[in-house]
Amino acid sequence: MGTITKSGFIAIVGRPNVGKSTLINRLVGQKVAIVSQRPQTTRNRIIAILNRDDTQMIFLDTPGFHRPKNRLGEYMEDIVHESLADVDCILLTVEPKTAPTEDEKRLIEKMKGRDIPVILVINKTDTVPKPAILMAMAAYAPLMEFKAIMPISARTGEGIAELECEIGDYMQPGPEFYPQDMVTDQPERAVVAEIIREKMLRLLSDEIPHGVAVAIESFDESRDDLIKIGACIYCEKDSHKGIIIGKNGKMLKKIGTYAREELERMFECKVFLDVFVKVDAGWRNKAGSLREFGYTREE
Numbered sequence: 001m002g003t004i005t006k007s008g009f010i011a012i013v014g015r016p017n018v019g020k021s022t023l024i025n026r027l028v029g030q031k032v033a034i035v036s037q038r039p040q041t042t043r044n045r046i047i048a049i050l051n052r053d054d055t056q057m058i059f060l061d062t063p064g065f066h067r068p069k070n071r072l073g074e075y076m077e078d079i080v081h082e083s084l085a086d087v088d089c090i091l092l093t094v095e096p097k098t099a100p101t102e103d104e105k106r107l108i109e110k111m112k113g114r115d116i117p118v119i120l121v122i123n124k125t126d127t128v129p130k131p132a133i134l135m136a137m138a139a140y141a142p143l144m145e146f147k148a149i150m151p152i153s154a155r156t157g158e159g160i161a162e163l164e165c166e167i168g169d170y171m172q173p174g175p176e177f178y179p180q181d182m183v184t185d186q187p188e189r190a191v192v193a194e195i196i197r198e199k200m201l202r203l204l205s206d207e208i209p210h211g212v213a214v215a216i217e218s219f220d221e222s223r224d225d226l227i228k229i230g231a232c233i234y235c236e237k238d239s240h241k242g243i244i245i246g247k248n249g250k251m252l253k254k255i256g257t258y259a260r261e262e263l264e265r266m267f268e269c270k271v272f273l274d275v276f277v278k279v280d281a282g283w284r285n286k287a288g289s290l291r292e293f294g295y296t297r298e299e
């Protein structure tokens with residue numbers, strides 16, 4: 001590890017599902033943020049740290065920018081606003097398949113006049129032919145002054161080295177803000193809760209995964225060879241609880257097994273994971289529940 005002489009904060013913003021979390025994972029070469037094919041996967045700001053030679057780049061993954069429909073959504077929007085302040089560079093991430101949306105235009109309005117360099121990142125270039133990428137560039141370029149327009153594929157890694165190089169230009173002389181062996185600021189409990197939520201986003205349909213929160217009730221590392229974790233899934237309705245548990249408990253078992261397998265790989269030891277389900281009706285609009293599930297900012 002070398003001495004860090006340059007550093008900076010980079011916010012990754014954009015509407016839901018454009019691949020912001022996939023990008024942050026790709027940039028640091030490790031899964032720090034969960035990813036799903038559904039919009040509104042990320043709910044919190046997640047920090048990931050990349051050290052390159054003398055430079056420390058601190059990336060902020062943010063929730064997809066959308067019009068909030070409940071207090072959880074308002075919290076997510078606040079996180080985006082906060083992330084736009086006090087950063088050295090912003091990556092506005094978009095997809096080449098769609099024209100600029102209302103949400104994206106609203107987000108761009110918030111970035112204007114901040115005097116922070118914005119790079120337009122056109123992600124998912126692996127999904128479209130070249131002319132579509134050029135069309136996307138032409139559609140977004142007039143909306144504000146971008147320092148650069150970078151087509152990338154967070155999935156294949158194409159364009160990532162070039163993007164990193166471009167970001168390097170906006171890093172400032174300064175110290176390391178995080179120890180060089182640190183990749184994310186998330187506590188282990190938060191990582192576990194997110195992985196369980198990711199499995200639900202994958203396995204359950206419709207609105208159900210959007211209405212769940214996961215609370216880690218116990219985390220016991222007292223044994224060297226085994227971590228014992230107790231987790232509770234909170235959902236909004238009795239009918240949802242039934243679906244999450246499934247016939248003869250099959251669905252819950254599947255969620256638990258998938259999560260445990262990933263956690264065992266991550267912690268490199270055996271994991272005993274006990275998951276149960278409770279109903280907390282309307283939690284997405286209840287301040288107390290939001291606080292309990294970690295959707296509040298510590299001042």
Ligand SMILES: Nc1nc2c(ncn2[C@@H]2O[C@H](COP(=O)(O)OP(=O)(O)OP(=O)(O)O)[C@@H](O)[C@H]2O)c(=O)[nH]1
Pocket residue numbers: 015016017018019020021022023034035036037038039040041042043062063064065123124125126127152153154155156
């Ligand atoms: N083909 C392709 N798919 C991608 C790429 N990047 C992301 N995806 C997929 O797009 C979907 C959304 O990815 P996420 O990283 O969760 O998107 P996000 O912007 O973080 O979404 P929110 O957290 O909801 O705002 C997932 O199914 C990803 O696998 C890419 O470069 N190419």
Ligand SMILES: [Mg+2]
Pocket residue numbers: 020021022033034035041042062063064
């Ligand atoms: Mg995300």
